[in-house]
Amino acid sequence: MAAPSSVKADQQQVVPQQVRGRKGVRRTLPLVGPAFVAAIAYVDPGNFATNFQGGARYGYLLLWVILAANLMAMLIQTLSAKLGLATGRNLPELCRERFPRPVSWGMWAQAEVVAMATDLAEFIGGALALNLLFGIPLFTAGLLTAVVAFGLLALQGRGYRPFELVITGLLGVILIGFLYDVLLVGADAGAVAAGFIPRFDGTDSVLLATGILGATVMPHVIYLHSALTQDRIPAQGTGEKRFLLRYLRIDVLVAMGIAGLVNMAMLVIAASLFHDSPLADVDTIEGAHAGLAQLVNPSAALAFALALLASGMASSSVGTYSGQVVMQGFIKRRIPLAVRRTVTMAPALVVLGLGLDPTRSLVISQVVLSFGIPFALIPLVLLTRSRTVMGEFVNARATTIVASLVAAVIVALNGFLLYQTFLG
Numbered sequence: 001m002a003a004p005s006s007v008k009a010d011q012q013q014v015v016p017q018q019v020r021g022r023k024g025v026r027r028t029l030p031l032v033g034p035a036f037v038a039a040i041a042y043v044d045p046g047n048f049a050t051n052f053q054g055g056a057r058y059g060y061l062l063l064w065v066i067l068a069a070n071l072m073a074m075l076i077q078t079l080s081a082k083l084g085l086a087t088g089r090n091l092p093e094l095c096r097e098r099f100p101r102p103v104s105w106g107m108w109a110q111a112e113v114v115a116m117a118t119d120l121a122e123f124i125g126g127a128l129a130l131n132l133l134f135g136i137p138l139f140t141a142g143l144l145t146a147v148v149a150f151g152l153l154a155l156q157g158r159g160y161r162p163f164e165l166v167i168t169g170l171l172g173v174i175l176i177g178f179l180y181d182v183l184l185v186g187a188d189a190g191a192v193a194a195g196f197i198p199r200f201d202g203t204d205s206v207l208l209a210t211g212i213l214g215a216t217v218m219p220h221v222i223y224l225h226s227a228l229t230q231d232r233i234p235a236q237g238t239g240e241k242r243f244l245l246r247y248l249r250i251d252v253l254v255a256m257g258i259a260g261l262v263n264m265a266m267l268v269i270a271a272s273l274f275h276d277s278p279l280a281d282v283d284t285i286e287g288a289h290a291g292l293a294q295l296v297n298p299s300a301a302l303a304f305a306l307a308l309l310a311s312g313m314a315s316s317s318v319g320t321y322s323g324q325v326v327m328q329g330f331i332k333r334r335i336p337l338a339v340r341r342t343v344t345m346a347p348a349l350v351v352l353g354l355g356l357d358p359t360r361s362l363v364i365s366q367v368v369l370s371f372g373i374p375f376a377l378i379p380l381v382l383l384t385r386s387r388t389v390m391g392e393f394v395n396a397r398a399t400t401i402v403a404s405l406v407a408a409v410i411v412a413l414n415g416f417l418l419y420q421t422f423l424g
Contacts, residue, residue, distance in 0.1 A: 045125020092329025126312025
């Protein structure tokens with residue numbers, strides 16, 4: 001039987017130096033955070049219109065789709081985070097090392113287009129929120145969104161933790177806003193429970209479900225999550241990495257769980273208020289905001305607008321951060337974040353300046369994002385199933401099978417969305 005001192009020494013060998021000797025919350029908090037940054041992509045402004053449209057048209061019918069999408073997101077983000085932790089490299093870097101040069105450059109080019117589409121959705125969301133809250137013209141609101149995003153990005157100069165904390169705080173604002181509205185609106189518990197039974201109601205509901213599932217995984221955040229974990233806490237040896245991996249999974253479970261809860265709350269609010277009412281055809285963010293003010297009270301509309309503002313501000317910063325990771329990883333180039341921010345936000349400012357329909361522009365941005373899904377998801381599965389790349393952290397056979405099925409489903413759904421958009 002080992003002496004207590006030797007047992008304590010053995011335990012310390014698998015605990016990274018940064019948290020060694022800490023207990024309880026003081027140990028846990030430094031180990032979580034990356035997944036909360038990634039989770040912002042799952043509650044960005046592009047989700048608002050889709051979820052409210054689903055609830056208004058079909059009531060609680062598609063709640064099960066949001067649950068399925070969230071489970072897929074948990075698996076994918078866990079694999080991305082594990083890749084960074086196990087290899088010390090992020091997904092774009094590994095793609096550059098493992099794939100031919102023309103392939104990696106092509107992947108970088110499409111990733112830059114995806115970054116612009118991501119910024120389009122997020123800037124429009126932030127601008128819409130400022131317009132709804134203060135009546136600021138959309139173009140001016142877009143410029144103000146850019147200023148705030150620059151401020152959030154400046155936090156990265158102080159290390160990873162301040163940025164994580166601010167983004168987590170904004171995620172908390174989104175969660176509180178929608179939980180407040182759910183409590184005000186109320187919901188039929190029986191109908192909510194029935195919404196988790198997989199079923200459809202005609203072809204249109206299938207198409208909308210496809211949109212919810214297919215647009216769930218944002219390619220830029222798959223790249224980013226691997227970068228957030230690759231050198232966040234130095235780990236010496238396999239034991240310490242396994243210790244960090246346990247907390248990584250908790251981080252993903254909690255953060256993605258919050259994102260799923262927010263998306264479900266959006267649909268529940270729309271189902272409770274708008275379904276079987278004259279507002280059942282609401283399909284814009286402005287319409288949802290006006291409906292909340294009309295059918296509930298101004299405070300419900302205010303909570304919605306504040307949640308949208310937090311979403312737009314946080315997701316625009318996360319999008320720019322991921323763009324830097326993509327460029328540096330794929331082609332070993334780095335440009336100042338201010339320059340990148342200016343370039344990628346240009347399409348959004350053009351849209352706002354021309355007075356184009358914001359919600360329609362959001363939909364188009366989601367279509368563009370669909371093109372980027374295979375370029376991030378398929379390499380992630382291929383790399384995490386490779387023992388050469390992952391070593392002892394290679395996927396279990398069952399994990400690879402499930403991940404491959406998830407990738408195939410998401411890629412197929414996005415393909416179907418593109419077909420319906422252009423040829424349907």
